[in-house]
Amino acid sequence: MSKKEVKTNAMRMLDRQKIPYTYEEYECDEFTDGIQVADQLGYDHKVVYKTLVTIGKTGAHYVFVIPIEEEIDFKKAAKVVGEKSLEMLHLKELTKVTGYVRGGCTAIGMKKQFPTVIQQDAEELEKMYVSGGKLGMQIQLKPQDLKKATNAKFADVIR
Numbered sequence: 001m002s003k004k005e006v007k008t009n010a011m012r013m014l015d016r017q018k019i020p021y022t023y024e025e026y027e028c029d030e031f032t033d034g035i036q037v038a039d040q041l042g043y044d045h046k047v048v049y050k051t052l053v054t055i056g057k058t059g060a061h062y063v064f065v066i067p068i069e070e071e072i073d074f075k076k077a078a079k080v081v082g083e084k085s086l087e088m089l090h091l092k093e094l095t096k097v098t099g100y101v102r103g104g105c106t107a108i109g110m111k112k113q114f115p116t117v118i119q120q121d122a123e124e125l126e127k128m129y130v131s132g133g134k135l136g137m138q139i140q141l142k143p144q145d146l147k148k149a150t151n152a153k154f155a156d157v158i159r
Contacts, residue, residue, distance in 0.1 A: 008134050010132055010139060013109040024137070035068050051065050051105045053105065056081065072157055106131040107146070122143040122146075
């Protein structure tokens with residue numbers, strides 16, 4: 001193999017924890033939403049999840065991993081993490097806070113490990129897809145392994 005494999009932070013972290021995963025790269029020069037990515041790769045929308053980064057009233061950051069077709073319920077999500085209220089982190093803050101760019105953000109291997117919640121429906125899945133830590137990459141792994149890698153919990157946080 002002459003072409004060197006490109007490892008993202010997320011992949012290095014999974015390797016360190018000896019968590020099995022596969023990844024797929026695809027053509028992508030700018031942000032595209034999870035639905036477009038799933039369609040491009042031929043993935044079932046029910047197994048593709050997006051990563052949302054929020055900020056609480058206290059100023060703390062929280063990460064939510066939810067299905068691509070769903071919307072976060074800020075009231076439910078705030079209650080799960082013990083905050084009065086939550087709002088989305090401003091896009092201009094995303095890279096500074098997480099180390100990742102929009103469309104390449106994953107809960108695995110952020111600059112700092114933030115409290116992470118995975119939508120409880122994922123628990124029923126055999127496998128799921130999340131961003132691989134850069135534009136144009138998806139990682140496939142078991143939901144329990146994502147939970148382990150991010151020290152997350154499962155909870156209902158969607159509308």
